[in-house]
Amino acid sequence: MTGDKLALVFFVDALGWEIARELDCFRDVAPYSYRQRTVLGYSCAAQPTILTGLMPDEHGHWGMFYRTEHSELSELRCLRFLPKSVSSHRRFRRPLLNYHRKHTGFTGYYNFYRIPFHLFGEFDLIEKRDIYAPGAFASGAKSIFDNLADGGVPYRVWTWKNELDESFDELEAAISGDHNMRFALHYTPYIDAFLHGHVGDDQAVAGAVALIEKKITRVVELARKARGDVDVIIFSDHGMAETTDEHDVIGTVAGLGLRQGSDYHVFYDSTMARFWFESPRARETIIDALGELGCGTTLSDEDLKREGVFFDDRRFGEVVFLMDPTKLIVPSYMGGRAPRGMHGFSPEHKDSYAMIAASFEIDPEPTHIRDSFRVMMQVAGLQAAAGTLEKHSGSADSDGMTSDGNRETSA
Ligand SMILES: [Zn+2]
Structure with missing residues (x-):
């Protein structure tokens, strides 16, 4: 690849490695595919990691x-x-x-x-500014968009703010009409929304993925006709697991005789409960009760550090209780009913893994979603500032998180 070619980047939210591999997606336009570990958390943590190449405790975004x-x-x-x-x-x-x-x-x-x-x-x-534009991170983290702007690379981007059909139409029009454009990133939440409701229905899922694959293939074929050789990358931020169990964690904690707001504070995501305590007694009582639930794990600071989600000021929680894969907190602050599919479990669970596929062999082989940043920089012909990608290099391939974690959605 070179920086002179047009680079087409497709970000398909929640199209995990397992489903992409099963359906043998994108083999015509991006035949080199790789499994990527995601980060603990939801899209609001994973997407900044993809866009900056940094872990959540570096770019600063973890929970919403x-x-x-x-x-x-x-x-x-x-x-x-x-x-x-x-x-x-x-x-x-x-x-x-x-x-x-x-x-x-x-x-x-x-x-x-x-x-x-x-x-x-x-x-x-945490995400007050559009992360698909320069200057998004209060931490000062530089995203691909800061790098494109600083490097003077003409680019276009389509995000969750754009409708599916119009965004693909506009991308096609830009390829044909905007010959300055060197880098295009097209993000779609379509598969994420679909899988929350249909994961496990193999036929329906295959149909939805085929729809996106067809649109991407059409764009790439058009680009090759209009612009000659183009670099193509397609990646996701995480996968989707089929829900099996729901647990009334809110009810359990509320029944302990402690007062929310004075004894403890809590935020109930769909797969994580994040706690802050006003007394050692509240802390002990709640941690004991969570342990007896048998549906998740209270993460240690070492777990959080290893996952790149430890924050000294505890702004995202003093104690994080992560549900076992496929088990949800219901109700939670995210919704009153369990969706058919959810993500935000342990990055080690098979359905948590993300994917990246490219029209060229990626070297070195990508193993973590933060590597998508490096690949985008490559196809844009840009160099990352020294040192920005080095931290946490040991955590990419997993080790030992016993539970599961995740986040987000789509209520
Ligand atoms: Zn989602």
Whole structure:
């Protein structure tokens, strides 16, 4: 590959290694495929890792929400008195989210899901700025978009903000009409949304993946006609596991005789419960109760450090309880019912692995989603600043997390 060619990058959210391999995806346009370990957490941790080549404790994004005394969401607390039938309804939450985006100017991806409104006084969003644009990270981490901008590489990008069909149409139009464009990144959440509802239905999944494969193949064929040789990369951020069990972790913790808000604080993701404690007694009582649940693991600081998700200021939790693979916290702040599929379990679980495929042999072989950054830099003809990719090089291939973890969604 060279930096002069057009590089086409397709980011297919949640198209994991297992499903991609089973369906033998993209063999015509990107025949070299590799399994990649994901990060512990959800898309809001994995995507920044792909875009920066850094682990969450380096780029600073792990959970979608972190605990702080200075939340910019605190005005939402005024909605805490609404009846639950109103405040938890989609027809209320969706317009509220749209209004909030306009009102605040936040351009990142976020959702209020079913988070109780009174908690917005102590939890804030980590992704306030669009991570698919330069200057997104408060940590100062440089993403592929900072590098493209700094390097003067003309690029275009389509993200979750764009509709599926229009985004592919626009990409095709750019290939034909914008001969300056050297790098195009097309992200789609289509497969993620589909798998949350249909994973395990092999026929339906094959149909959905074929739809995306057909669109990508069409774009690549058009690009080869219009622009000659092009570099193609297709990757994902994580896989999707079929849900088997649900556990009422909220009910268990609420029944311990402790008071949320004064004895402890908690954020319930779909596969992780993150706790902060006001007393040793609260800490001990809750950790003991979580241990007796038999559906997950309380992660040690060593586990968090090994996964690149340990933060000194504990903004994402003092104690993280991670559900075993395929088991969900239901209800959680993400939703009231268990979706058919979820991610955010242990990166070691087979259905957690992501994939990357390319039109060329990738050397050195990619093994972790952060390697997608390196491959994007290569096809853009850019050099990463020295040292930015070295940290955590020992953690890419796994070792020892016994439980499972994940995050996000798509409620
Ligand atoms: Zn998802």
